[in-house]
Amino acid sequence: MxxxxxxxxxxxxxxxxxxxxxxxxxxxxxxxxxxxxxxxxxxxxxxxxxxxxxxxxxxxxxxxxxxxxxxxxxxxxxxxxxxxxxxxxxxxxxxxxxxxxxxxxxxxxxxxxxxxxxxxxxxxxxxxxxxxxxxxxxxxxARPPDVDLQPPPTYGASDPTRNTSFTLIPFDRNAKFVEREYIFKQIDKSFETKEGSQPKAALFGLGGIGKSQIALEYCFRKKEKDPGCSIFWVHAATLARFEETYKRLATECGLANQGDTQVDITQLVQDWLESRHAGRWLMVVDNIDDADVFFREKTGNNKTLSQYIPRSPNGLLLFTTRSRDIAVDLLLQDKPIAVPVFTRPEGASLLRSRLPSEHSDEQVLELLVELEFIPLAITQAAAFMSKRRRTIPQYLDLYKKSDMARLRMLSYEFSDHGRQSAELLSLMAYFDRHAIPSTLLYNEEEDLLDFEDAVAVLVAFSLIDSDESGTSFDMHNLVQLATKRWLISEKGGKEDEWGFKALSSLSLKFPEPQHHPSAEYWSLCASFLPHAQLILAHPFKSPEEKTELARATLLLSMARYLHWRGAWIECGAKTEEAFQIRKRILGEKNQDTLRSLGQLAWANKSLGAKNVELGEECLQLRREVLGENHPETIDCLSDLADSFMLLGEYRKSEAMQRQALEASQRVLGPEHPDTLNCLGGLASVLADIEEYGEAETVARKTIRLKTKVLGENTSIFSDLHNLAYILVLQEKFDEAEEAYRHVLALKEKKYGQSNVETLATLSNLVILLGEKEKFYEIGELTERFEGAMDMVQEDSNPTRRQVTNILKSYSFFGGSGNHSSSSSVDSEE
The missing domain is CATH 1.20.1410 (I/LWEQ domain)
Structure with missing residues (x-):
């Protein structure tokens, strides 16, 4: 039934x-x-x-x-x-x-x-x-649909990066690299393919076996033989690290600006290497050790990392992985290259290059056998003996005592440097092991010299690598795993304690949500994001309330950054999780909980009626807890007015925005930034109800006061854009053109030509010039922004598509075709 x-x-x-x-x-x-x-x-x-x-x-x-x-x-x-x-x-x-x-x-x-x-x-x-x-x-x-393969976009030949050679390798050359010529010959042979095929090779072998060192040395040799060849190094251990590497590559190569938020950078880099980079290039894709991460996990644009690997007969792809199966999948019909442990001569050469010469061949061989000829283990043992002035027999006596002795030697507790190096190593073990910023490790209350001494010890023992400036560190996978094992077995299960310290550091130092992100905001968030994603995935055994609250703080800061990057769904999910944590622990009337609810309503503006419900709930609670005249209550009222405007209830939105404006003027003053935001919101809704005269007056007043109080910064860009839009609606075309040109120049200077905000204003200006039949000027704009629009991918950015269609309609065809699909991102936000 x-x-x-x-x-x-x-x-x-x-x-x-x-x-x-x-x-x-x-x-x-x-x-x-x-x-x-x-x-x-x-x-x-x-x-x-x-x-x-x-x-x-x-x-x-x-x-x-x-x-x-x-x-x-x-x-x-x-x-x-x-x-x-x-x-x-x-x-x-x-x-x-x-x-x-x-x-x-x-x-x-x-x-x-x-x-x-x-x-x-x-x-x-x-x-x-x-x-x-x-x-x-x-x-x-009963089978997944085929992937829809879109043809790559075409580009113009005027791209300034087209014929430029780049060398983007995050490591120095290893001066003591042990020659392994037979592997280099196999790589070269793998790159010999039929015309039209993608040259690629894959190195596989145990962790610490030297795959990355071989790839690194190959890069430097390739550059010596072919100076015009570009070299790129991509980290592929996690999705976040892969995306971050591509972002840095795009920035360093001049493909995108730091603040580009709605550009699919990974797609941009792929397309550039496939069709716009005219010269030869070599890309190392390092540490593809998780098949799910590389072949199945989806990015925010619903593609896997494997789908972002460029294919071009001008390019060489060199992969490294621990898994032979992954190596086979990477190459399909080609044969991967196994990286074996060192031979006896290779191991002896490495060991003797790092130790005094008094050791006998028998002692060297005994140590190599004990270390199983693994390069990383040999390097660490040599560093330990050199630092502690131990001979090979003395080292072996310690090493052979027990498995725990081996772990202690790997994660040795150096107590003579104030802050113990083992503690620093323990903290680093809970971040992503690549590019760990020193700001996440250093506590401002401690002695900087002690911190630097601890870092120096870890670097000397080859437990971590430091960049040239000493502000970023890498940790080998074996060291990270051994440190975690040591914390579990040797330190009585203190892994949660160090996990919390890593979480706490990120929750305190990840930039707080901002309405107008600065260049420093973008830089810090980008460097912290992979570490934040990793620690949020850490399975705390018995999370305490302080752990959960630190998690909520990090989730909220991360969510705002993800919103600016265009990951709106992920932003909403993380904000929801943070709100539920605070509501459960602090109660729904706690001020931090109310802030979370306010951000949740803001993040979900596109949800229509559901978002209005969230806003009304937030407003009611803030009135009850904080009072009618509290600045956060007034801010919530203004946000709710925006939600009603997006829902199409313009008269209700107008009444609420006027109420918020009056309260803000009374409580905060007529020139407070929050008051001016309410004034700008009122101008927008007045335009929606066709009260154009008052809308223009209010918009001009907003711009004048914001310029006086805040200066001509990003806070007035949307107001300038909306003023131009209001002028267009009144058919004041000359004034509108002047306003659009002014804000376009400001955005271009601040954001760059390829930013979605810049292109939104460009599209509206072109529409207006079409109405005025200024087709020659449209042509000039087309030429000026041609390269910028190439940077914004057609399939990933709606504004780019609209601008392209508008420019074609007016400039390329010389007439005012159908241009009614133009838009203004700023006009309603």
């Missing part, structure tokens, strides 16, 4: 969803008819919805014929509910975007400009629906 009811329920849900989807598709058609070509995200949804409805019809038939069991029905029901939620979210966006039949020309223009503002939210919905299509298709055909 229960299964029969379940079948009836699932069939009913499917029928409702199919009917609802059909209506939404009809509304998308109406949108296209009213504004011309709709943004690509909407076109994706028009593709996804029929696929979902067709899959659901087939599943409905399966259910009716008894082809589904209860477990499958429950799973499909969850997918249907999630689909319905996303489609309802889409419908609320369409409510704000589709003009009525009797709408004026400028009302239609305003709706058209709004389309790009909403595009990022529609992209999220499209991605979600795409995943549901895959899930449903998997159920129907």
């Amino acid at each position: 229960s299964e029969a009811l379940a079948v009836i329920g699932i069939v009913s849900s499917i029928i409702q969803l199919v009917d609802f989807s059909s209506k939404v598709v009809k509304r998308l058609d109406d949108l296209a008819a009213s504004v011309g070509e709709v943004p690509r995200a909407f076109r994706h949804i028009k593709t996804e919805l029929p696929l979902i409805t067709e899959s659901l019809r087939r599943i409905k038939n399966q259910a009716r014929t008894g082809g589904l069991d209860k477990k499958t029905i429950d799973a499909v029901d969850l997918v249907i509910k999630d689909c319905q939620g996303e489609i309802m979210r889409l419908e609320s966006i369409l409510d704000r975007m589709v003009p009525s039949a009797e709408a004026s020309k400028w009302e239609r223009r305003r709706k058209a400009l709004l389309s790009l503002t909403e595009d990022k939210h529609v992209e999220e919905i499209a991605k979600s629906l795409g995943r549901y299509v895959q899930v449903l298709t998997l159920h129907l055909v």
Whole structure:
């Protein structure tokens, strides 16, 4: 009986969803008819919805014929509910975007400009629906859908980075490298491929066997033989480290600016090496030791790391991995290269290069056998003996006592340097082992000289590597694993204690959420992110409340940074987790909990009615706990007004924004930055209700006061942009053009040409110039920004697509074609 009811329920849900989807598709058609070509995200949804409805019809038939069991029905029901939620979210966006039949020309223009503002939210919905299509298709055909391979975009030949040679290697050359010529010959042979094939080679072998050292030496030799060849080194142990390496590569090579937030940097680097870098290049992809991370885990753009590896006959790919299976998967039909342990002469050569010469061949051989001819173990043993002035027999006496003695020697507690080196090593073990910033390790309350002494000891014993400036450290995987084992077995399970210290350091030093990120903010967040992701994944055995609260603080700071990078879904999830932690431990009326709830409402602005509910809950609690006139209560009221504006309830939004403005003027003063933010919000909603005269007055007042109080910085960019937009709506084209040019120059100087904010203003300026038939000036802008738009990938950035279409419409074809899909990112935010 229960299964029969379940079948009836699932069939009913499917029928409702199919009917609802059909209506939404009809509304998308109406949108296209009213504004011309709709943004690509909407076109994706028009593709996804029929696929979902067709899959659901087939599943409905399966259910009716008894082809589904209860477990499958429950799973499909969850997918249907999630689909319905996303489609309802889409419908609320369409409510704000589709003009009525009797709408004026400028009302239609305003709706058209709004389309790009909403595009990022529609992209999220499209991605979600795409995943549901895959899930449903998997159920129907019992295999995952094929990956949709998009052709790479084409680029112009004027790219300044096209013929430049780069050398981006994060390590110095090993002056004591032991010759292994036979491996270099195998690498060269692997690179000899048929014309048109991708030259690649893979080194595999035990951890510490010397794979990375071989790859490093190969890079330097390649550069000596071929100075024009670019060399790139990519860390692939984790998804975060891979993305961070690509970001640094893009910045160093001039492909992107530090503050680019909505550019898919990984895709940008891949496309550059495949089609824009004219010279030869060699890329080392180091430490591909986890098949799930490299081949299956998805980035924020729904691609695996393996899909971001460039392919070009001009390029050489050299992989390193511990796994032979991974090496085979990397090369497919080619044969990987095994890196064996040292031969007796190789091991002796390395050991003698680091020790005094008085040791006999027999003693050297005995030690090499004990260390199993592993290069890293030989290097560490030599460093230990040199530092502690021990002979090989003395070292072996200590080493052979027990397994624990071996671990103690690896993680030796050097008590003669104030802060013990073993403690520093213990802390480092809980960060990502690559590029650990010294700021996460050094406590300002301790003696800097003690910290530097501890670092020097670890470097001397080859337990860590330091960059030239001494501000960043790398830790070998074997050392990290041994240190953790030592903490568990030798120190009575103190792994949680050191895990908490790492978490605490990150939660205190990860930059707090900011409305206008600075260059320092971007730099710090980028360097801290891989370490934050790792410590958040640490399985604390018995997490205390202080651990959970530190975790919540880190989650909130991380979430804001992820939002600026364009990872809005991940931002929302992390903010939600932080809010739930604080609510459970501190209670819903605690001020920190209320701040978390406020950030949650801010992060989920695209959720429409659900977000309004969060904002109303936050406002009610802040009024109760903090009072009506507390600055955070007023700020919450202003944010809630923005949410109602995005929901299309403009009159309600106006009333609330006026209330927030009055309260802020009274409590904080007429020139306080929070008051001026309320003033800017009022200008936006006045434009939405077509009170253009007052909207212009309020916008100009906002700009004047912000400039007086804060200077001409990023805080006024959106206000300047919105003023230009309001002037366009009043057909004050000359004044609007002046305002757009002014803010474009400011954004270009601050953000760079390729930033999404800059391109948003560019698109609106081009629209305006088209209205004024200034086609020659459009051509000049096209030429000026041609390289910048190449940096922003068509498939990853809606603003770039809109700008490209607009420029083609006006400049390339010399006429004012359909340009109504323009937008302003700033105008509604």
